[in-house]
Amino acid sequence: MITLHDLQFIPFIPEKRITKAIDVLSDQLNKDMADKKPLFIGVLNGAFMFVSEVLKRFNHECEVSFVKLASYEGVNTSSRVRELIGLQEDISNRSVVILEDIIDTGITITELERTLSSRGCKEVKVATLFFKPEACIKEITIDYIGIEIPNRFIVGYGLDYNGLGRNLNEVYQLKEKNMTNLVLFGPPGAGKGTQAEVLKQKYDLVHISTGDVFRYNIKNATELGTLAKSYIDKGQLVPDEVTINMLSAEVDKTPEANGFIFDGFPRTEAQADALSELLSSKGVEVSAMIALEVDDEVLVQRLLERGETSGRADDADEAIIRNRIKVYYDETAILKNYYQKEDKYFGVDGVGAIDEITTRLSAVIDNL
Ligand code: 5GP
Numbered sequence: 569m570i571t572l573h574d575l576q577f578i579p580f581i582p583e584k585r586i587t588k589a590i591d592v593l594s595d596q597l598n599k600d601m602a603d604k605k606p607l608f609i610g611v612l613n614g615a616f617m618f619v620s621e622v623l624k625r626f627n628h629e630c631e632v633s634f635v636k637l638a639s640y641e642g643v644n645t646s647s648r649v650r651e652l653i654g655l656q657e658d659i660s661n662r663s664v665v666i667l668e669d670i671i672d673t674g675i676t677i678t679e680l681e682r683t684l685s686s687r688g689c690k691e692v693k694v695a696t697l698f699f700k701p702e703a704c705i706k707e708i709t710i711d712y713i714g715i716e717i718p719n720r721f722i723v724g725y726g727l728d729y730n731g732l733g734r735n736l737n738e739v740y741q742l743k744e745k746n747m748t749n750l751v752l753f754g755p756p757g758a759g760k761g762t763q764a765e766v767l768k769q770k771y772d773l774v775h776i777s778t779g780d781v782f783r784y785n786i787k788n789a790t791e792l793g794t795l796a797k798s799y800i801d802k803g804q805l806v807p808d809e810v811t812i813n814m815l816s817a818e819v820d821k822t823p824e825a826n827g828f829i830f831d832g833f834p835r836t837e838a839q840a841d842a843l844s845e846l847l848s849s850k851g852v853e854v855s856a857m858i859a860l861e862v863d864d865e866v867l868v869q870r871l872l873e874r875g876e877t878s879g880r881a882d883d884a885d886e887a888i889i890r891n892r893i894k895v896y897y898d899e900t901a902i903l904k905n906y907y908q909k910e911d912k913y914f915g916v917d918g919v920g921a922i923d924e925i926t927t928r929l930s931a932v933i934d935n936l
Pocket of ligand 1: 611614668669670671672673674675676677720721722723727728729
């Protein structure tokens with residue numbers, strides 16, 4: 569997360585994805601504009617980075633110029649469009665390609681296209697790095713679109729918030745609200761279920777246990793549940809997409825929640841990416857991965873004792889218990905690494921009385 573002036577922004581579109589979109593868009597421009605000696609017109613200030621990336625990829629004769637026609641102040645677009653400044657070239661009979669950083673309401677681009685067309689150019693094409701279809705109120709034809717995005721305020725890659733953020737090489741979106749979204753981990757027998765219950769009450773969070781979500785959807789034969797069952801019945805793994813759609817539906821059930829405890833998900837890096845994308849589409853992010861740490865021997869003893877009273881077959885056999893613990897560490901290692909890279913991993917000592925462990929967990933959460 570980053571702070572610009574008074575607002576917080578969270579990662580939204582990674583550089584790799586932006587670069588890829590510019591590659592595709594530029595390939596198309598190379599094909600369409602090969603013999604036209606186009607004049608690229610970059611719209612300042614936001615488009616400078618996009619213009620430079622496109623120009624680096626354009627392999628034919630061309631010229632470049634910049635204009636200013638800003639309509640934006642703060643985070644809300646205003647309908648006031650300022651005058652076009654900076655265009656010195658004679659553009660009559662030329663093929664012009666406008667390079668915009670972002671098209672939001674479409675007011676700026678409509679104005680710009682009209683002004684340029686009135687100066688007698690042969691054709692005016694529009695290329696934009698980002699486009700917000702939901703925000704657009706003008707009937708416009710955009711010839712080249714890099715990435716379509718939902719109606720969110722973004723910064724980075726040339727785009728600013730009151731002057732700041734243009735130099736970021738990936739795109740961030742405005743953080744919608746302060747949510748505490750925890751990914752809770754713990755080996756079998758670490759007391760994860762107990763602590764999830766306590767934290768849920770204490771912080772007024774919604775506990776999303778992937779196992780429960782699966783069972784609920786399958787039992788109620790929801791569309792996703794039926795789909796998941798069709799894989800399970802064939803002995804196949806349920807694809808991540810189905811699981812993430814179920815979790816998304818679960819998250820949507822309580823949009824006013826203070827946050828969520830994700831339990832049993834993610835299990836792979838791809839799932840962690842999917843979770844981050846899901847939360848990001850709602851303007852929030854994973855706050856922390858918290859793993860309860862308990863020594864293997866303590867776990868084995870706890871589970872064997874539990875097995876004596878619960879009658880759970882998988883708690884009675886020491887070899888099975890040790891294997892479950894090993895599977896846990898194999899899976900967790902990848903995710904620990906994943907969240908450590910984002911400075912979001914927290915290991916918490918899981919040995920002691922229930923309230924002692926809660927106190928340790930709370931110390932982490934209160935500090936997020
Ligand atoms: P439009 O006239 O299409 O509503 O707005 C176009 C201009 O508004 C863009 O060139 C850009 O300067 C600004 N703008 C629109 N959406 C955003 C956004 O999400 N972030 C930033 N930083 N600027 C935006």
